Amino acid sequence: MTLSDIPRVYEIDQLSFPVPWTPQSYGYEVKENPNAYMTVLETRPTLKSSTWIGRLFQRALPSQMVGYSGLWVIAGEAHISTIAVHPEWRGKSLGEVLLNDMIGQSLALESEYCVLEVRASNLTAQKLYEKYKFEMVGRRRGYYKDNAEDALLMHLSFSDPDYRRYFADLSTQLAAKVSYTR
Numbered sequence: 001m002t003l004s005d006i007p008r009v010y011e012i013d014q015l016s017f018p019v020p021w022t023p024q025s026y027g028y029e030v031k032e033n034p035n036a037y038m039t040v041l042e043t044r045p046t047l048k049s050s051t052w053i054g055r056l057f058q059r060a061l062p063s064q065m066v067g068y069s070g071l072w073v074i075a076g077e078a079h080i081s082t083i084a085v086h087p088e089w090r091g092k093s094l095g096e097v098l099l100n101d102m103i104g105q106s107l108a109l110e111s112e113y114c115v116l117e118v119r120a121s122n123l124t125a126q127k128l129y130e131k132y133k134f135e136m137v138g139r140r141r142g143y144y145k146d147n148a149e150d151a152l153l154m155h156l157s158f159s160d161p162d163y164r165r166y167f168a169d170l171s172t173q174l175a176a177k178v179s180y181t182r
């Protein structure tokens with residue numbers, strides 16, 4: 001994510017959350033927070049061509065930002081601060097691409113565990129996190145100020161030696177569904 005991405009990120013944020021972040025808070029994460037890893041996901045129309053000129057042309061096609069995510073990594077802890085996909089693009093494995101990328105980044109940075117908060121009513125997001133083996137470890141009562149809804153605290157430990165293999169298998173399955181590059 002760069003500063004020029006923020007208007008579109010803010011647009012998706014407003015469509016995704018009852019209380020969006022401010023554009024200034026994205027600016028802080030992008031420019032000033034040394035522990036933040038802010039990512040945007042862009043899609044491009046696909047050309048059915050395997051020639052080098054086709055691939056070159058493919059890269060020149062206009063892209064569209066359809067989602068974004070935020071991760072903080074501090075002293076062995078990875079914390080997912082945000083993740084959203086534009087409503088018109090949901091259900092196409094793109095949220096999983098964003099989550100997969102953050103977990104991959106957390107592992108690469110040798111984090112010991114990853115945590116996040118999710119609204120108790122947000123079953124879609126909880127299913128996504130459970131797919132990657134996050135577990136509910138706590139509940140913060142009335143955490144969300146707009147409707148006093150509880151937050152569930154979810155935790156994923158990287159200490160299980162089998163987790164990397166499990167993650168690699170999920171990544172392979174995801175790559176078979178969606179073609180993406182970093």
Ligand SMILES: CC(C)(COP(=O)(O)OP(=O)(O)OC[C@H]1O[C@@H](n2cnc3c(N)ncnc32)[C@H](O)[C@@H]1OP(=O)(O)O)[C@@H](O)C(=O)NCCC(=O)NCCS
Pocket residue numbers: 016017082083084085086089090091092093094095096097117118119122123124125127128131
């Ligand atoms: C949560 C969110 C990022 C998921 O993105 P998405 O692109 O729609 O999800 P994907 O298509 O990648 O689905 C990945 C997994 O999520 C779960 N999931 C997705 N849509 C679901 C639905 N309608 N019902 C139940 N589970 C669902 C499934 O486990 C799915 O895995 P599967 O394909 O193997 O079944 C998206 O719904 C979103 O932006 N929501 C608003 C913002 C938000 O709530 N963010 C989370 C804050 S904690």
